Each structure stands twice: as C-alpha cells, then as structure tokens.
Amino acid sequence: MSGAKRYKAAGVDIDAGNAAAKRYAEIARRTARPEVLAGIGGFAGGFALDLRKYPEPVLVAGTDGVGTKLKIAFALGRHDTIGIDCVAMCVNDILVTGAEPLFFLDYLAVGRLDVETAAAVVRGVAQGCAEAGCALIGGETAEMPGMYAPGEYDVAGFAVGVVNRSDMVDGRDIRPGDVVLGLASSGVHANGYSLVRELVASSGLTWDDVPPGWDEPLGEVLLRPTRIYVRTVLGLRAAGVPVKGMAHITGGGLVDNVPRCLPPGVAAKISLRAWPLPPVFRWLVAESGMSLPEAARVWNLGIGYVLVVDPAAAAAAEARLRAAGETVYRVGEIVPAEPGAAPCVVIEGADG
Template sequence: MTDKKSLSYADCGVDIDAGNAFVGRIKKAVNSTMRPEVLSGLGGFGGLFKPDFSDMEEPVLVSGTDGVGTKLLLLQEYDKPHVAGIDAVAMCVNDLAALGATPLFFLDYLATGKLAGETLAGVVEGIADACNTCECSLVGGETAEMPGMYAPGHYDIGGFCVGVVDKPKMVDGSKITAGDIIVGVASNGPHSNGFSMVRKLLELGEADLLNDVLSDGRKAVEGVLAPTRLYVPAVNALMKSDADIHGFSHITGGGMFDNFERLLSDDLAVTIDVSAWAVPPVFEYLLGFADVARDERYRTFNMGIGFAVVLPEKEAEKVEAVLKEAGETTYRIGHVHARDGEAVTLID
C-alpha cells in the first residue's frame, strides 16, 4: 500500500491559529463599540442585542448592506485599510440615515486569500472608529480565508447594519411637495462611488497619486481616497430637533439623478442648480484627464454633495444651523416642483 501524504488545513493555505490570533487582536477595537444593549462578546455564533424601544411609539427596524466597490483596489494598492473599514460602515449607515433611522448594530464580512493580520486589523479598527462615531455596536462578523479565491494582498469587505426609527417620525419622502427646497451637505470627495471611472481616469491621465497635488494643496491620494463622510451624527441632530423634514437623500451610486428620483412621487420633479456650490478640487483633478459630459459627471459622482435634505423653505435656516453645529457644510442647491418632463434637471 502506498503511503499517503500527511495533510493539514494549514498545508492547504488556511491557518486556523492565525485566525484565532487575529480575533484576539481586534477584540479591543470591537469592545470599544459596545452599547449597553449588547449581550454577547466577540467569538460567539451570533451577536445578541436586547433593544429598549420604550421611548418610541411604533419602532421600525431598518436594515442595509453594502460594500466598498472597486475603490478597494486603490485602497489596497496605497495601503489604506482603515479607510476601507470606515467606508464599509458609512455606505450602510448613511442609507439608514436617509430614512431618519439610528444605527444600532453592524456586522462585517471580510474575505481574503491569505490572512494578513496587520492589514485586516486595520480594516476592523476603521470599522470600529466609524461605529463609535455613529454610536453603533460592532456585534460580530466573519473573516474568511480562501486560498486561490483572491490575489495576494487582496481582500473584500461587506457591511450589514440594523437601525431603528419611530414610524411617526420616519422620513420616507411622502411629505415632499412642490415648493420644497433642497439643502445639500458637503461630501469628503468621491466617497465609495464611481471608482470604475476613477480608475480609468487615473489610467488615461497617467496619474501619480503620491506626487500629484490638488489645487487645495493636498496630495491627490488623500483627496481621491478620502473616507466616506458619516452623516449619522448630523441626521440624529436633525431628528432630535423640531425641524419639519420632508426627505433625506444619500447621494451615492447614481449621483444627483437616481438618488433624488427615488424620493419623488410621479407628479413631482426637482431642479438642481449645480452652480450653487464649488466643485471640490479632487473632482477637478480627476475630470481633467478625460472629456466626461456634465450629466455623466453628476450621475457617476456626488460632485461635492454627499447628502441632501428636502424641506419647506421656512425651515431652511433652522436646519442649516443644526447642520452647522454638527460640523457640516451646507448649500441651498435646488427645489421641488410639478413634473413636466424629467424627474431631475440640472441647471448651471
């Protein structure tokens, strides 16, 4: 009988001991996010969360999931795992915020070919920092080591979030009416959208992110790969105020077009004045490498507006004051009117 070759899981490229060591390493970051409602620690089969909704009339759970997209390729190339973690949280919680919901807990899914503890710990620490900003608990996740599935040094991340909103206070766009105005809230840059075009633009322009400088003096790499802005604290402040909010929009994939249209009934439209704010230097830099039509720019990128509030004009000063107090920069960018043609029109 031929002797069989001995084989362990580590021989196949999966190191369980390294995985356990990784979990031990990230415990401090994860534990820093724990709200009082969390009953379980890291490492169980599931995260336990005992909510107290006694201060709400009709609590509604809101869930969301998202990833970071092809921005990850650049974040990996330029060794910015912390930004990847922030982005994974922001893309989920900003969607929840667009309904007026407060995030309660978050889970992540990290997949890689070979577990690189230093890099993936950086991702989780970014997740924890973002969760702390949003007062959201990181209750668990999965780190999958899958040899042969990913190129060396590559990883992927998915985020999953659950939040809550009191139904009588939920902001779902149903109150939007002709005459409402739109207050735009500034973005940090491209956030995590449009990076298939970003990468093509950088390729066409033979860009050097580490040495190119934006018109505001920052290195190009810092502008292009800035983390997605977390709008949860600002939205929470608005929800606690007595402002009459008719709609929120997270300006994510689909830009100015899709993310306003999804709010509107069939008889309403919006006009956005793109001259109402200065296009940030990072977009000037990227769009200098190719001829991209105006509407294509505003459908692919946020172009400097990452979130928007739809409200009666008489509420504008109050809302702008709350947002300023929360650290946001705002612009009055458009208005709602009866539809007679396209749902979203840009003027300049």
Template sequence: MENSYSDSYKAAGVDVTAGYRAVELMKQHVARTALPGLLGDIGGFGGLFELDLSGMPHPVLCAGTDGVGTKLKLAFLMDKHDTVGIDCVAMCVNDIICCGAKPLLFLDYIACGKNLPEKIASIVSGVAEGCVQAGCVLNGGETAEMPGFYPEDEYDLAGFAVGAVDKSRILDKNSVAAGDVLVGIRSSGVHSNGFSLVRKVFDVENNGGLNKRYDELGMSLGEALLAPTKIYVKPVLAVMEQLTVKSVSHITGGGFYENIPRALPEGKRAKISKKTAGTLPIFDIIQKTGKIPERDMYNTFNMGTGMILIVGKQDAQKAVEILNANGEDAHVIGFIENGEKGIELC
C-alpha cells in the first residue's frame, strides 16, 4: 500500500497511511492469538476461520457483542490504553459461556478522532491478551478514523465474539431446581459496568482523585478502577467438562438483581448470603464516598462476584475445587428455593 495516500483526505482529517502503520504495529499482537483453524492474515476484507466440529454432532453457533462503556474515560484521563481491550473481550466471551459455548473468534471495532498508530496498537495489544486468556482467535477488526465525530484524543471500543456448543450441551435454565447451589467466582473489581455512577461519585474528570492512594486497595483509585475485567472462560469450561452445570450468570450492569434472575426459570428464586459472597474494598469505598444505598449497589455493580454457576448440591464442592485449581477464588454463596423469580439477599 506504499502508493496509497490522499492529501485531500488527510486535509479533511483522515490519514490513511496512519491506518496502514497501525495495522503493521498490531500484527505482532494479533499473532499471539493464532490457533488451528485460522486462515489468512489481517488486512483482508474478512476473517476466515475453519471450524473443527469433531465432538459436536449437532453444532450450534453462539454470538455476543459488547463494548467497554464509559470506563474508557478513565483510560483517557490516565493515558493507559493497553488493558481496555481485555475488558472488551471479557464482556463478550463471558456472556457466551453462559450458554455453554466455547469462544472461537473475536472481532474488534475502534472508532477514533485521530488515528495515532502507537495508541491503536496499544489498544489492540489488550484485545489480543484478552483473546489469549479466552482461548480464541483475534480474527480481524476495523479502525475508523472519524474527525469531527470524536475528539482527537478519544475513541470508542466494541467487539463481537462467536463460539460454538453442541446442541445437547446448551445450558438449560429450566433444569434449575430447589436445593441447587450457587457457586460464586470472585471478580477483579468493578469490571466494565457502572462507570457512569463511578465517575459521578468521584467526579473524576474534575478533581484528579484517580491518583489518590487507598491502603485497603494497595494502589491508587485509578489503578483499581482500571483493573481489567476477569475472563472466566477456561475455568468455567473446565467445570462444564467434569460436572453438570445447570445455568450461569455473568454479573454485569444491573448487578445481582438484574443478572441472576436471567439464569433462573419461573417459580425459582436465589437466596444469597451477603457475608459469604463478600465484597471487595473498592465497592465499600464507592458506597461510602457516594452515600449509595445498599440495594442500588447490588443493582449496579458485581460487588466482588463476577460470575455465578448453578449446580446440583452434590456437585457444589467439586465445582469449587475445580475453579480454585484453575486459579479462581470460588465459594458457595447461596441456594435455589421455590418462589417468585428473583433474588433475596440475607
């Protein structure tokens, strides 16, 4: 593409040569995600992936899409762009494993006010890291330079994941029964939800509070808030390979009150021990600083539990052991009972 350039387009704010430079810089990161099935290289019009359907007599594709949200505002303020890509991948792949599907490929979309190749490559490095953690291929993407639409130093980041599961292994929430157990897996922090409230609580754009250090966090507020979303794919799939998992809930925006009922059938409710589930210090700081009612906290944030598996009582301890053996902090946090669909915190 050495002969591809347009002075007129550049004068309008779009530098196509910067886009080519960004692609060259990101290739090393994309290469980290290569897996059997990947065909071709980045730079084409579409990403090709050859499906290996062995062990799947009735394969079903599962897709998910999401973005990072206003957490990106913190990345702008801190000028740190190499972790938000992990968030982007996490928000997509954590959703599709709730169906029992294994992520296969991921596409990203970056829209920016000005294409700065090094910054774009830094963002993509995080996307690639997320794909490595999820065990999927970064199969392509798009960078759109949009002067006049975004400020020059800002961007948006979204993604799209595709996975596959045999039809016989799709999770069926209707199998959830009274007496089943909820196994919670610890989050890494706020993840990528509730940041409009977080930014309001700390007034981060105006008072520079991101640099304030908290002893209970062991780091600055900004570092704690920017911690990337945990990717649960491999540990959860490890449990699914050994045990019957009836349903899974990814605790995202809407917190416990919105997401747990999505994993329940009618006539079943979850009773959860707040003490057993526990909270992370960052949420105590948010609640105290913002004087936020407890119910609003549990209806906005993950509170320290990023993923919940529902299993039979007889499988609960084994599920915890598998998750802990895979590097997660997991424990039983509640149980299922008959009643109006919803949750009860006690």
C-alpha cells in the first residue's frame, strides 16, 4: 500500500486536502487587494503596506472563533454563513482602534475533510472579507481523525489591520456629556450560544419551528451572521466626524464591553428603552428567566457596536451612519463615575 493510501486509511486524505486548497485559492482571489504579494498556495501570505497612506503605521491584530454557534450550523447542514461570523468577530474587534482591516487568515480543523463543506465555510470567510474590504491571503485546513465528531469542525480567524498612530481611537478624550450611539446588530451574532442552545432544548422547539410573532424559523434567526461594521465606521471617520471611543459588543454584552473603551473617572449610562428589543432577545430573556440587566451581560440585546462622540458631533454621526445603511440609536451618555470606581455601565430602563 502506498504512503498516501496508508495515510488515507488512517483518516487523512491528501488528495481531498489538495482539492480543497485549490478551491480555497479560487475563492480567495475574489478578495484580492493591490497590496497582496503572495496569497493562498505558498507557505505564507505577503502584503506590502502602503506607507503613503499610513506614514506612521501601527499594526493591529485580532483573533477569534465562532464558538458553539457552530452546533446550529451542524444541525441545519448550513455552512455558508459561519465564515462571515469568523471574519466579523475579528475585524470588528480591531476596528475599535480605528484600524482598517488589511488581510485575514483562517484555520479550519476537521475530523475528516469534506471538500464541499470546507469550501462552503471558506466562501463565507471570503464574503466576510469582501464586506470588510480585507484580503484573504492564507489559512490552514487541519484533518485530525478522532478529534471531532463526524460532520463537525472548528474554525478560527486572524485579522491584521493598520492605523496611523495619531489617528488611533483609545477613549482617552471621553468626557461626561458625550453621547453613546449604538448600531443595530443582526441578531445574537456569535456569543452566548451555549446558553441559547440550552434554552432551545428546554423549550421543546425545533430549529424549524417559528415562535409566535416571528417571521422566520428559530434556526434561521439564530444562524444569521454577525454584522460587519467596518465600511460604515471607517467611512464616518474618513468624513471627518470625530469618534472618541468604540466598543464591539461580544461576550459580556453591553455591560462588560462598553467599559473597555472608557477612561478612568467616567461611566456610560445606557437606557434599555432607547431601542426596541428584537423578538429573538425577548424570547431568550423570557425563556431564561433573567432580568434585562442580567441579559445585557450575556447578549448584545440588539446593539452590536457602540461609538462615543462629542454632543456637537452626534447629529452628524447619526446622519452619516444612517445614510450608509446603519440603524442607529442614541443609547445613552457618559456620566461621572463614582469616586474610586472603575469605568462601568449604568443600566436604566430595566423593566424592559
């Protein structure tokens, strides 16, 4: 028996891996930027930084995965949106510094490689990269027999961006009276799914059921990909609208993520009445028995990204963001923190 056949018998199919890599290269070409020197196919990807645009460059990197939301993709046999989530979780994170995402790499780990499933995941990655304006320049597919249940996989991503040092957003100029703007999420995004799946299981509903008042099946709503805010936020800054601080609302929700962009001495007072609670979150809160403030530390509750702006710039920021297609709410304001207290979120309107 040849080496390749022995390896295949052990669970690793070299030919399938090569076929998948060829498909990946074709998909990645759709995301190419002029700065890309070497993409998928070599041992490493190359990217030539434009020093005319970024004369004082600071490279910003982020990595993330999709978590147990993958279990819903497995249950539904839908693999074309998970890659978007993977990109979104990374590029939205580096965006909070003001960085433009430049390139992305993915890591797909499987027990046994199915070329069509893997290609569907990577197509989602490429779609997310196109939405974010960054290039997919490389990745890795690891076939590891016995590590994953049949039909299951894990995916992670790595994004690198750049911002001029003088243009970085770090929250240091945030002051009491500043306005907190919230950009609508597309749903649950990619956080809190361990609890989501537990609640679905205890509800007795199936992924194909349509809960009362909903327009789509439960599984479709929960699999909806994370919004990517890159183009609208970078467009806002390019238009000269000053942004003092930003937060990507991920695990920990509004309560734990907004303070990450605040300087000492201030807090963010956020009203849960400032935006309509989407039906999916009404259902999750009801099923969980949690209060809204408790839920605001688990899920985004309909706000996927937050910006802090000067009151004088708030109207212009709202107008430009809406013109770019975002749904924007004034969700709160910056207030003085209690003496000696760390930056925090003060929740109002908790009766929901």
